[in-house]
Amino acid sequence: MIPLGTDLNTSHEELQQAAIDFAKDALGHDMIERDREQAFDRDDWQKCAEFGVQGMPIPQEYGGLGLGILPLIGVMEGLGYGCRDSGLLFSLNAHLWTNSIPILIYGTEEQKTRWLPPLCDGSLVGANGASEPDAGSDIFSMRTRATRRGNEYVLNGAKTFVTNAPVADLFVVYATIDPALGPMGITAFIVERDRPGLNIGKHMEKMGLRTSPMAEVVLEDCIVPIDNRLGREGRGVEIFECSMEWERGCILGSFLGVMRRQLEGCIAHARSRKQFGKAIGKFQSVANRIVDMRVRLDTSRPMVYRIGELKEQNKTAVLEASIAKLYVSEALVQSALDAVQIYGGYGYMTEQEVERDLRDAVAGTLYSGTSEIQRNIIARSLGL
Amino acid sequence: MDPIKESLRSFILAEYLLGESPANLTDQTPLRTSGILDSMATLGLVSFVEKTFGVMLDAHETGIDNFDRIEDIAALVARKKLGQ
Ligand SMILES: Cc1cc2nc3c(=O)[nH]c(=O)nc-3n(C[C@H](O)[C@H](O)[C@H](O)COP(=O)(O)OP(=O)(O)OC[C@H]3O[C@@H](n4cnc5c(N)ncnc54)[C@H](O)[C@@H]3O)c2cc1C
Numbered sequence: 214m215i216p217l218g219t220d221l222n223t224s225h226e227e228l229q230q231a232a233i234d235f236a237k238d239a240l241g242h243d244m245i246e247r248d249r250e251q252a253f254d255r256d257d258w259q260k261c262a263e264f265g266v267q268g269m270p271i272p273q274e275y276g277g278l279g280l281g282i283l284p285l286i287g288v289m290e291g292l293g294y295g296c297r298d299s300g301l302l303f304s305l306n307a308h309l310w311t312n313s314i315p316i317l318i319y320g321t322e323e324q325k326t327r328w329l330p331p332l333c334d335g336s337l338v339g340a341n342g343a344s345e346p347d348a349g350s351d352i353f354s355m356r357t358r359a360t361r362r363g364n365e366y367v368l369n370g371a372k373t374f375v376t377n378a379p380v381a382d383l384f385v386v387y388a389t390i391d392p393a394l395g396p397m398g399i400t401a402f403i404v405e406r407d408r409p410g411l412n413i414g415k416h417m418e419k420m421g422l423r424t425s426p427m428a429e430v431v432l433e434d435c436i437v438p439i440d441n442r443l444g445r446e447g448r449g450v451e452i453f454e455c456s457m458e459w460e461r462g463c464i465l466g467s468f469l470g471v472m473r474r475q476l477e478g479c480i481a482h483a484r485s486r487k488q489f490g491k492a493i494g495k496f497q498s499v500a501n502r503i504v505d506m507r508v509r510l511d512t513s514r515p516m517v518y519r520i521g522e523l524k525e526q527n528k529t530a531v532l533e534a535s536i537a538k539l540y541v542s543e544a545l546v547q548s549a550l551d552a553v554q555i556y557g558g559y560g561y562m563t564e565q566e567v568e569r570d571l572r573d574a575v576a577g578t579l580y581s582g583t584s585e586i587q588r589n590i591i592a593r594s595l596g597l
Numbered sequence: 598m599d600p601i602k603e604s605l606r607s608f609i610l611a612e613y614l615l616g617e618s619p620a621n622l623t624d625q626t627p628l629r630t631s632g633i634l635d636s637m638a639t640l641g642l643v644s645f646v647e648k649t650f651g652v653m654l655d656a657h658e659t660g661i662d663n664f665d666r667i668e669d670i671a672a673l674v675a676r677k678k679l680g681q
Contacts, residue, residue, distance in 0.1 A: 353636045390656060391656075391660070393660055394659065395629070396636030397639060397640070397656055398656060398660075445656075446655075447655075447656025447657075447659060448656075450637065450640050454640075596616055
């Protein structure tokens with residue numbers, strides 16, 4: 214096994230090992246079939262809740278484990294390593310960072326007490342509706358309207374690319390109270406699935422992460438009480454960016470685990486597969502590819518754990534999260550591509566379960582802000 | 598010199614216009630419509646105003662009309678303080 218870095222202390226390492234054992238044992242069965250059929254596994258979701266995944270960052274008083282962010286990244290790395298169902302891990306990440314965490318940080322006491330325990334114990338699946346057909350990277354140009362009517366708001370608009378929507382019970386939805394206010398009009402709402410006027414649109418088929426369901430969400434005169442508003446009116450940008458900062462950082466923990474699993478698989482294959490009378494790993498060009506995979510993993514790890522360290526000290530990690538998101542998501546794509554090459558024709562075959570990692574990896578350069586958008590954020594921080 | 602405007606100017610120069618000559622930031626320079634402030638920076642300025650001057654800004658007070666130039670923001674703050 215590729216050794217861990219020095220980022221985790223002993224108890225955190227034990228927790229990570231427990232996550233690896235749990236994931237290998239309990240998750241990711243029948244992956245080829247479920248990937249083909251785009252099947253989300255609710256039983257595995259429940260097993261994760263029982264293990265504590267959905268409650269990791271949530272304080273115990275709201276039904277969680279109250280883990281700090283560093284051990285949490287360590288657990289994510291363990292899950293990425295042990296669990297072959299990257300779609301499930303992606304759904305868990307969407308649930309945690311774009312639904313539970315905003316409710317924890319910006320929710321009223323009543324909202325937290327009401328929603329966090331069932332989000333932790335697996336009975337509710339969370340989702341986040343921000344993107345719209347005409348508002349992707351330019352997210353704050355969204356058109357979904359929230360019209361105030363006494364003690365309620367009426368929501369109208371369409372959200373797209375909503376991860377978990379087909380199976381979700383609770384949505385954090387962003388809408389503008391007045392497009393003329395620009396970003397300062399964006400407001401966040403908690404919307405229950407059974408609220409009249411919230412309709413789940415067609416299931417969206419994807420290249421990768423196929424076991425993580427996705428759909429459009431249409432809001433048609435959907436009335437939500439003022440008590441369902443999350444945070445202040447016009448402060449949705451802050452909530453959205455907070456979600457992105459957490460997601461950008463923590464989801465990368467699982468990427469590290471995937472990179473480590475791929476690397477070990479490639480080393481084993483390069484040692485056992487013989488051509489021209491010797492192990493292919495003895496050919497320098499094959500070995501170099503594996504060396505590059507190792508270098509990518511070792512350069513990625515400190516970037517991800519740095520986000521954890523900063524957040525643990527209550528410091529902002531916007532820039533560090535963007536740098537890490539850009540670097541690690543692209544490193545994962547390159548390493549997944551290298552893995553296919555090292556396995557040769559077998560790597561291209563579904564049965565080997567190497568090509569799926571590549572399809573899953575590509576999404577990482579798109580969601581939570583594309584690579585281009587991360588570069589824009591970094592450029593701006595340099596005064597450019 | 599108006600202390601509200603000075604405080605706003607120092608904050609904007611330090612946070613969003615690093616290396617820029619202070620002379621290029623006047624009371625009339627458009628901040629949002631010119632792209633000096635993006636959405637997060639606008640939010641940062643709103644939070645700064647609330648904390649520094651002890652006022653609460655309503656979403657409708659942070660549109661382009663009231664919140665694009667130092668001059669307008671200072672006038673908004675003065676109005677809010679007067680109403681307290
Ligand atoms: C797997 C997956 C899951 C997702 N889950 C969710 C979810 O749960 N909830 C949700 O709300 N959204 C979700 N999204 C949507 C995601 O956030 C958007 O896809 C992303 O923000 C990009 O928007 P877009 O797809 O509209 O692309 P566009 O914004 O149209 O971009 C197209 C291309 O133009 C480039 N581009 C755009 N603007 C600039 C610029 N200023 N500078 C340089 N290049 C630029 C982009 O980088 C990209 O290459 C998900 C997406 C994926 C792929």
